[in-house]
Amino acid sequence: MGQVTIEVQQEAEEIVTLTPRAAVEIKKIKEENNIPESHSLRLGVKGGGCSGLTYVLAFDEKPLERDTVYQREGLTICIDAKSQFYLSGTTLDFSDGLNGRGFVFNNPQASKTCGCGHSFGV
Template sequence: MSAVAQDHASPQYDEPPPPLVFTDSAASKVKELVDEEGNPDLKLRVFVQGGGCSGFQYGFTFDEIVNDDDTQMSKNGVTLLIDAMSLQYLAGAEIDYKDDLQGAQFVIKNPNATTTCGCGSSFTP
């Protein structure tokens, strides 16, 4: 007779992918700005609002308050906040920080944007 080994361990599930990508470069710049402000409770809030030449535009601000509908992401000691409405338009996007010949700025690469304006700060979903 042969014995059959059975594995009764619980199945392992992968964690869901993050709602968006927050690059090391962006996280480092946010940390630098938070350190300059001297307030470790500050978090970077990324949002989408109506306006701009393409219909919607991106916005960035620092915030100490986390709302009930906010999605939070942490990287390298800083926290990114996205409200539920904005998350619909930012899901799968990459938030990066570029410092090159065109200047220093946060940049959003958004796969949901079908049209963007020349400056890159507004889009059409």
């Protein structure tokens, strides 16, 4: 298998914007779960849920060859080519209020969402 080199783009266009609150919570999760500093935050979408698509948040050891990779808020973010269309312009926030605690995707591409807020459609 050949070697793959991934370039982290410092000035890359943000596909997903992280709020400072989301970045703090992601860093806290990495630390609490002993995830190495070198691991990237993977953002994406996959088929599923009431409305057709669900969000993916994960940590990856290495970005894939066709990922867009950029750094924001002290985190390396990688997004696969397919997910870029669905996530373009999205803001990832973190909420800790009366309605619950968790990450919130504010996605201008979403034309519908399910009642529970865990999936969306375009």
